[in-house]
Amino acid sequence: MFLINPTTLDYHRIPVFHLGLPQQSSYREYGFGYDFASDDYKVVNLSRYRKGNIDTTFVDVYSVRMGLWRRLESLPYDDVLSERGGASGVFVNGVLHWMASKASSFVIIGFDLSDEKFFEVPAPTNLYGNELDWYELRSFRGCLCMFCALLESEIDVWVMKEYRVEESWTTFRIDRMDLENGLVPFCPISDDDVVLSVDRDRLTVYNIKEDQWRYMEVDGLTYMFERTGIFIESLVSPMFGMGTEGYHIA
Template sequence: MKNPNLPQEIMIEIFSRLPTKSIGKCRCLSKRHRSLLSTPQFIKTHFTTHKTHHQEEHLILITPSHSITTINNDAVSTKLDLPNTWTNVVGSCNGLVLLANEEGEKLLMNPITLQQLEIPNSPLALNRYESFSMHGFGYDSSTDDYKIVTLSYYNSDNEYEPDCDDIFVDVYSVKTGVWKRVDSSPYDHAVPHLSSGSFVNGAIHWLASSPESGYPSVIAAFDLANELFDEIPAPIGVDAQKFVFNMLMVVDGCLCMIDVRRNGATDIWVMKEYGLRESWSKISVERDYEWDIVKALCFIGDEEVVLVTEQESLVVHNMKDGSLKDMIVDGAPATVIDGGTFVESLVCPVVDAFNNA
């Protein structure tokens, strides 16, 4: 900088407009730059500045060999060298991605800065050999804290009534590094798919069954601020007794439900306006593909959506003409076992990582 006395507020305003990767280079200019561009204030300002525009989403994919690959909006793939093996993309929020594996281990990371945080196992967790568990990840704006939520239960294997007497809910605060147990869920989460929770609008969502007569299906929303469950209306027209068998996820910032119909065709429901039943819109994928659709990842423009199939392949569905085609990216894996999306950010998974360096 030509003027070393330029006010810090002005410097933050200037640098906050630069791309994420450019900030990494600027941090290497001097100790002053590294200190300024690593403060929580700058990181928040930078993220907010870029969030006001529509941020392009990147893909993060896990292959059968457990390698992790990211694909940016220019279709450039990058293989990430991570410790351990990971099988599940739990979720992403503000540029952070939570990965998990079959041993119950969890890793919170920023795929752009490559900063990582191993999440300790909860001292409250049930014995993983005797129970089932599902995880969710999101941001609590009321406390400026990232939280991981684990639902766990013992399966009673009751054929005629809800499978669980208690659904234990454990919450991990990234800011404090502490697990705690909150009130049990009022719903039955013993669903066919042990799916990760979907974070939208300050809440993590799972499909579950209500304790009411007939045990109707519900979309259960765990609010991260008050740490309590509520319900979100399901699409009009889905079977209220059976949509618990569907899959829930986030696509382009919206809650999304995948319903594979008996004839093999797939309905992809997207909630355009959060909490409004009438805002659910349907994308139908007719069965002209050999394998069922199990997950939607992202939209490409206004006409195409990227999907993961039961055969662990990526396909692109054109919503305008109804066609399906394989997705091939140079240098990216041909098969995937799970995937998700994230946006570029400087958000660090480790609180005060630079300040403590």
Template sequence: MVGSINGLICLSHELREKLIILWNPAIDKYVRLPVPAPARSIRSHSPECILGFGFDSRTYDYKVVRIVYGLNTFESEVDVYELSTGMWRSSIGSAALPYPMIVCHTSHVFVNGASHWIARRGNGYLILSFDMCSEVFKVMMPPDAVANGGPVLRLSVAPFGDYVSLFEYRCGTIMSCCIWVMKEYGVASSWTRLFIVDIGRRSKVLGFRKTGEVVVRMDDCSLVSYGPNSKKDIGISAKQYSFRLVPYLESLVLLGRKNILKGPIM
């Protein structure tokens, strides 16, 4: 699940690069995107594909952005799909990327009109954003305690209302996750640490509830809700990689559009 916006969910298959779907579960309709193959020079270097899903408020259109890069080369491609046209375009050159980025985690969040991913630069971390209106990449710095790497095991981004949040996993005597929120968009000094939760080594923080508590997938694949001073079993369990937590609101997006499919996706 790449993301959810206005009742429309973007799905992809990490082992099948050409499978990208926009699905509206409220009306049980979806569109399967035609995905162009990357350039031959990239295909020959074990290409990785990173996706983002967002909404262009200027044109009132839904967009999917695809970043393809070779693991053994700095070459990359950036393609943008527009739901209104049903087509991809490759108008963004690799020069638009501020660095030869290697995205180390595939978590993605759409906030403030832009898609965001965790990226790695040297021994440190940063957040790469892509504005869906201007189609420009920018770099956002994480908290100082996170930027230089150190004992950080992994990072992920998630929405916290209209804010960007950051989950910082560290391993000491026990595994812990520090919850950060950027209170003023784009201002690195506005990062605020909300609280820290102690979790298992295979646990994962999935996102926020409306109450501000975080939902954690525990080692035994159950879901637990954590607050600064609370812990509550939600009563749901499943396979380890079955859970994603995204904002969702029913809508009629895709209703009445041509070339829309109905029924089972796979």
């Protein structure tokens, strides 16, 4: 596993954790973010192990500054839910977020990278519970965002304007479209336009103000999109001194 800055091409090799579970015997979710308190990048690995009467999710944290893995207490929830086409560990406000199951329902959980503790984030009210066709968490203009939809219905987009304040959730609705690969990457390209998804060599762009979506062709592509993401251009290095195994590509 590597951390890479696409602008500078600096990268850092993350070593294999000696307590890490084999991929064939576990299901895992990752998260990556910056710890403002300690000026450190951290990778969080949630790996669920199920065998016989044993069912637990291990929480492992890697510190780039220290160059080592640590195992914390097990996840205090039933399971981390896999979001269809979604990114793992949505980073907002110094916290990584996942959907998790709890007592046959779902909750939004946050993992604070500074104190390395889990907590629950209030979800939007009036959701559909277990009747949801799919859901995804995203970061949108610095706010936690949640997509949810019913089968053969529209997509509700919820945005938490003020972090951890339940009353600050606002919503708008998008007509259902073909989203085989999920809502990726949901990136604003103007005040009103956001990229919602990718389909082979074109992007689906939604205009929030006009409540309309359109296709945007991408010139010069020879292969269709398979995995996409967004990043903010930066000259910050993913390495800290000589204490970690970092590389530079000339």
